[in-house]
Amino acid sequence: MKAIVLQNIEAPLNIEETPIPEIGPDEALVELRAAGMNKRDWWIWKGQYAGLKFPVIPGSDGSGIVKAVGRELPESWTGQEVLIYPATDWGDSEAFQGKNFKILGLPENGCYAQFVKVKGDMLYPKPDHLDFIQAAAFPVAGLTAYRALFIRGAWKEGDKVLVSGVGGGAGTFALQFAVAAGAEVWVTSGSEEKIKRARELGAAGGINYKEKDWSEKLLKEAGSFDVIIDSALGDGFAALITLAASGARVVFFGGTAGNIPAINGRPVFWKQISILGTTMGSPRDFEQMLSFIKDRQVRPVIDEVFPLDQAQEAMTRMNTGGSKFGKMVLTIGS
Template sequence: MKAVVHADKAGLFGLAVRDMEELQPKAGEVRVKLKTAGLNHRDLFVLVRHKPTDPPLIIGSDGAGVVDAVGEGVTGVKAGDKVVINPGLGWKDKTDAPPQGFEILGLPFHGTFAEQVVIPAENVAPKPEHLSWEEAGVLSLAALTAYRALFTQGQVREGMKVLIPGIGSGVATFLLQFAKAAGATVYVTSRSVEKCQKALELGADKAFDSNADWEKEFGGEKVDLVIECVGAATFNKSLQQLRPGGTIVTFGASAGDVVELNLRDFFYGQFRLYGSTMGSGEEYKEMLEFIEKHQIKPVIDRIYPLEQFQEAFNRMENAQQLGKIGFTI
């Protein structure tokens, strides 16, 4: 089968479309013939973590397709089922943190940038009918990350004021749509005028330049919840906009992972800080029910043929995207 494989060289130089051996599902597993797949920032990080001396690896975490083979003992899933893939392996129940052994598809195990993928049967779910194949293929990792950060960790409720710095990524666009569907007032920032405008079209109540004076933009108003995925570049500015007793949830550090924190301001503010990463199988099911109830769709940036992976990676690496980048297979 054809697949995008990382091998022999570091970074993007190690990526190539190769012929790989077709895999067979073992007991408890299913094989999915992929129609579409989604690109994530994680795939850029994998190119750093996977070394040239490691065995060749099919990368990619997100995907959707049709089950074409099932292993021994599999029930509830059959050949011909249209499915989306939960990339989180080994995290079934909603817990405070992932269990030991939790992994994400695409490293260390072969991923979705291929004609087929073999995964545990518990990691597939029926494709939401309101989603196209392109939308279904880019859904899972970003939507699950957004769902856990916003609902499980952030405990968002109707009437809350939510700040999402750095609108533009797939996760951030899901955060915006989810928070609005939950009845929150949502503020976003971006250095891009185009991304701010798109956020307003998606329902944001206010969008402003990340480089602006945030205190002035808010006019003294404070928020109940901040979902931080930018990192050091915005973290302290986000904290300054949080009301006393408010919550900040962080799951990303694309603009720096070391933050200097004034502890006195933090404890006097009675703030709550939570980390978040991906989510459990239980939360994945909740997320699918939520998007079906509210008919939420991913914001699609661009869809490429899998063979044009280089253009897709370059677009993401240069932060040009608004929403999700995907592949047709």
Template structure:
């Protein structure tokens, strides 16, 4: 089969022929129609991820057709259009992943290939209203956004929600999912164009997080502070989120693209009775509930650009530059 192979740190992805995997007992072989990029792929390429091993096939997100079945797999799955849950071996505790938890695309070979083999219980029916390119964008970002918004933060209809750094895949899915559940959503970005695009999707408004006192300005614009804040940056700007949070509010963050939080004014947390929550990926139940919400709400994820598999390195560079609004997708087979 054809696959994009990463041979080492800071090396470009190379399209080459590699052996097609054979599904083990309990597994299915998925012929991928499309795969989608995540920042995780760029971080692995740069050597900024634990458990590196080379050569490897990146890619956590994918959608395709079940082509072959391993021993013991229900024959009804053959030929089914599916998306793949990227989070494997969560463990028995729904509150936190276990030591065996891993993400498709490292250490296991990923979806930037014509075929991938996974355990049968990690494939779910592709939402019928979505193309393969659209469906391929869902798994990793969707599970992350769903767990952060609902399993961890417990967002309900009518709450005022702030999503920071809109434009990336997880933030956009968080926007769409919380709107689908009836929340009032506001956003931040360093790009006026991305804020406007988020408003076109249903956000009430937004602010440039590089502006001085943006939290006070946005809080006034929104008519009050935020019940829930969903963040992926952390870093020095985290203190502004404490100011923007309503008394009794929840701040949930699923990443730290701006690094560790340097200094926190503790009294703002305890006096305002805030809950600060961490979140990573999602359980198999989170994923199933997420897919159900996508189907029920007819959610259509935002696709920034579709590349041919052979142009995967160009897609990686676009992601690294951070210019995209929505997901970057590789079309693998028609």
């Protein structure tokens, strides 16, 4: 089969011929039609991710058609259009992932290939309203956003939401999910164009965090927020505490701008604010997300689509955060 095999740190993302995976009794072989791209893939390529091993086929997000199943799986899966849950061994607790939790694409080979083998419990029917490209955009970023908003953030009707740094895959999904649920949603960004795009997706408004005293201006215009979703941390995180309402949940799933800065703890305990970390989500979260996007007919925002043999160009595009909005997807096969 044709696959992008990463041979070493920053090695060229060229297509290679490699054997089709052999499946075990509890595994399925999926012929992929599309693979979503995540910043995780970039960090692996740059050699800045834990547990590196080479060679490896990257890619955690995949959609396609089941071509074969092991003897322990129902034969009825064969021929079905599926979306892949992007991890294995979440563990017994819904509160956190277990020590054996692994994300597809490292250490196990992932979805930048014509075929991938996965455990049977990673297969989910592709939502009918999505094509393969749209479906492949959801797994990692969509699941991360869903858990941040609804599970860790415990959004409920009437809660006002702030998405900090909108434009990336998970941040855009957080905006879309909150709007679909009926929330009043505001955003921040360093780009006026991204704020405009967010408004077009249903945001009530937004503010450029490059402005002086941006948090005070946002507080005056929009008021405080019950759920705040962040993926950057860094110096701007302290301002989110100012914007948090009493009883608010501030949820973060990344640290691209650095660590949590020194913050004034007094409003945190006085307003009983919860600061919560989150990572991806459990199979139950994934099932709930799929049900939500089917019920609300949510479709992803796709920034750009590349064929598999242009994975290097796509990786470069993915790192140009200034203009990118939404998800990058690779097309595979017919």
